[in-house]
Each structure stands twice: as C-alpha cells, then as structure tokens.
Amino acid sequence: MTEPSVRWGILATGGIAAAFTADLVAASHSGSAAGPDAEVVAVASRSQDSADAFAERFGIPRAYGDWNALAEDGDIDVVYVATPHSAHRVAAGLCLEAGRNVLCEKAFTLNAREAGELVALAKARGSFLMEAMWMYCNPLVRRLKALVDDGAIGEVRHVQADFGLAGPFASSHRLRDPAQGGGALLDLGVYPVSFAQLLLGEPSDVTARSMLSAEGVDLQTGALLSWDSGALASLHCSIVGGTATAASVTGSGGRIDIPHGFFFPDRFVLHRDGRDPEEFTADPADGPRTSLRHEAAEVMRALRAGETESPLVPLDGTLAVMRTLDAIRDRVGVRYPGEAPEADRAGELTPV
Numbered sequence: 001m002t003e004p005s006v007r008w009g010i011l012a013t014g015g016i017a018a019a020f021t022a023d024l025v026a027a028s029h030s031g032s033a034a035g036p037d038a039e040v041v042a043v044a045s046r047s048q049d050s051a052d053a054f055a056e057r058f059g060i061p062r063a064y065g066d067w068n069a070l071a072e073d074g075d076i077d078v079v080y081v082a083t084p085h086s087a088h089r090v091a092a093g094l095c096l097e098a099g100r101n102v103l104c105e106k107a108f109t110l111n112a113r114e115a116g117e118l119v120a121l122a123k124a125r126g127s128f129l130m131e132a133m134w135m136y137c138n139p140l141v142r143r144l145k146a147l148v149d150d151g152a153i154g155e156v157r158h159v160q161a162d163f164g165l166a167g168p169f170a171s172s173h174r175l176r177d178p179a180q181g182g183g184a185l186l187d188l189g190v191y192p193v194s195f196a197q198l199l200l201g202e203p204s205d206v207t208a209r210s211m212l213s214a215e216g217v218d219l220q221t222g223a224l225l226s227w228d229s230g231a232l233a234s235l236h237c238s239i240v241g242g243t244a245t246a247a248s249v250t251g252s253g254g255r256i257d258i259p260h261g262f263f264f265p266d267r268f269v270l271h272r273d274g275r276d277p278e279e280f281t282a283d284p285a286d287g288p289r290t291s292l293r294h295e296a297a298e299v300m301r302a303l304r305a306g307e308t309e310s311p312l313v314p315l316d317g318t319l320a321v322m323r324t325l326d327a328i329r330d331r332v333g334v335r336y337p338g339e340a341p342e343a344d345r346a347g348e349l350t351p352v
Contacts, residue, residue, distance in 0.1 A: 007075060009076040042061070042070055043063050085187075096121045099127060101303060111336075139294065145198060159248070163189065178310075186215075193235060210222075
C-alpha cells in the first residue's frame with residue numbers, strides 16, 4: 001500500500017531552508033527514502049516578496065508573508081523551521097501552538113530554558129518535535145555509533161572534535177550579532193558538543209575558554225567536558241580560523257578517526273589494538289555528503305509510525321546538549337539580550 005504523502009511547510013527562506021527544500025524536492029522526484037511521498041506545499045517569510053520568490057524557485061503552491069499564516073495552515077503535516085536560532089522559540093512555538101509537527105534547526109534554541117518550553121509545548125499538544133541534527137541521521141555516523149556501542153574500541157576514554165570557519169566576518173554579520181545568537185558556539189560548536197554527547201551522554205563537568213568579540217560573542221571557544229567514568233572530550237569551534245572539522249574517538253582498545261567533515265563524513269578508519277586498520281566508507285546510494293534527506297526521511301518515518309519524537313534525535317538528548325551549551329556560555333561570559341543570568345542559564349548540569 002502506498003504511504004500517504006507527507007506535506008511540508010518551510011518557515012524561512014535563507015540558505016539552509018533552500019538546501020533542505022532542494023533535497024526534499026529532489027528526493028521526492030527520485031523515489032528515494034524521503035520520497036516520492038514528500039510534498040512541499042507552503043513556505044513563509046516575514047516578507048511576502050521573499051516567500052513568493054522562494055515558492056517560485058521550488059514550485060511551492062502557497063507562499064505566506066506571515067509566520068502565523070503558515071502555522072495555521074491545516075493542510076501542512078510538518079513545518080521545517082529554518083530561521084536563525086534566536087527566532088526558533090517564537091517560530092517553532094507558533095507552529096506547535098497551532099497543532100503542527102515541527103522539525104527545528106540547530107542550535108535548537110538560544111538556551112535550555114527555551115528548549116524546555118518547546119518540548120513541554122509539543123508534549124502538551126501531542127505533536128512531533130525534533131531538532132534538525134542531521135549528523136545523528138547520517139548513515140555513516142550511525143555506523144560509527146553502533147561500533148562504539150558494540151565495544152569495538154572498548155570503553156570510550158576521549159573524544160576530540162573541531163569545527164571552524166576562516167572568516168573574517170564583519171561586525172554586522174549574523175555570526176557577530178548578539179541579537180541573533182551570534183558567535184561560534186551555537187552556530188558551529190553545537191556539532192562537536194553533539195558528537196561527544198552522542199557517544200558519552202551528558203557530561204558531569206564543563207571547563208571552557210573563549211576569545212570574545214567587541215560585540216560580546218565568542219569568536220572561538222575551547223571546551224573540556226568530563227564524565228564520571230573518567231572520559232574527556234576536547235572540543236573547539238571558531239569563526240576566525242578554518243579547521244579540519246576532524247574528530248577522533250579513543251577507547252581502551254582502539255580508536256576511530258574521521259579525518260575531515262566529521263558531521264557529514266565520507267569515511268572513517270577503525271584502529272583496533274592488534275589488528276590492521278579498517279576503513280568504512282559512505283554508500284554512494286545514500287546520496288551526496290551534504291544531503292539533508294536523511295533527517296527528512298526520519299521525520300517522515302516517525303510521523304507515519306505515530307511517534308512524537310525520534311529515537312535517533314531524542315528530545316532528552318537535545319535538552320542535554322542545550323544545557324551543555326549554556327554551561328559553556330556561562331563559563332566564558334556570553335549572554336544574549338534579554339537573558340537573565342540565573343533564570344535562563346544557571347551553569348548547572350544534570351547528568352543522565
């Protein structure tokens with residue numbers, strides 16, 4: 001029996017919204033995992049002109065110059081929220097209040113308080129909610145996690161990951177704007193933190209240092225996370241220097257290296273004590289490394305199964321990452337407009 005089409009709404013019209021929509025449309029035309037039963041039926045922007053141009057570009061039938069109109073569109077099954085993360089709480093909240101299911105870009109929100117509000121709202125409405133952490137849905141990353149969980153390298157002792165862009169970014173750029181949640185940590189650092197916590201869960205302690213901009217956002221941040229098991233994670237993010245975006249996971253009996261692009265890898269190498277290295281490569285059938293279709297396919301699978309969250313990107317894990325990001329910002333002194341120092345971010349961690 002043919003599955004019913006999942007009807008998508010796109011909230012925002014920037015670069016990541018275009019990339020996601022292009023992948024969704026391409027997948028629906030190719031009959032792959034995210035299609036042909038995916039349909040993009042509406043788009044919204046704060047500008048009607050922007051919404052109209054986006055709709056024309058991708059052949060979307062309805063374009064709204066108002067977020068509320070998209071949220072109230074009852075012919076939409078799920079909304080992809082692709083605004084800057086400073087607007088995620090408002091945008092995703094509008095959709096959840098209206099009974100829509102939501103896939104929300106990362107960083108999920110500005111802080112853990114906002115994230116908790118969205119999760120509580122989704123649960124109260126019985127709606128599906130997922131962070132668009134595409135790394136967690138990547139087939140090769142899932143293979144790496146399975147190897148680690150199966151004990152291929154023994155007990156995890158250390159995780160290293162970095163993500164940096166060379167810049168420079170002007171002071172007017174969103175990455176330098178506190179009002180838009182600027183800085184390296186929420187835009188880039190969410191990946192190394194999420195990678196470490198995918199393998200080790202929430203840390204018991206956080207140490208961090210940053211180089212701050214004149215505007216008060218972090219230009220680069222280094223964090224050391226620790227767990228009661230003795231495991232450590234050394235993480236780095238930057239908007240003032242390009243990095244290899246490499247990662248490694250060291251265990252008591254071996255190591256896994258991702259030489260580049262750890263959050264969308266094309267290969268990784270497993271080193272086991274006393275054995276020859278084993279290379280694992282991406283399956284060409286899974287599509288380009290940059291494809292966002294795997295997270296779309298997971299959302300659609302969950303919706304068809306009647307699930308309100310994804311086991312690949314669980315809400316508890318998203319909340320745990322937000323608590324760690326809050327703790328790092330607390331250590332380095334980054335606070336965004338409107339945040340109270342204690343109400344939004346106490347710097348406390350709740351180990352899982």
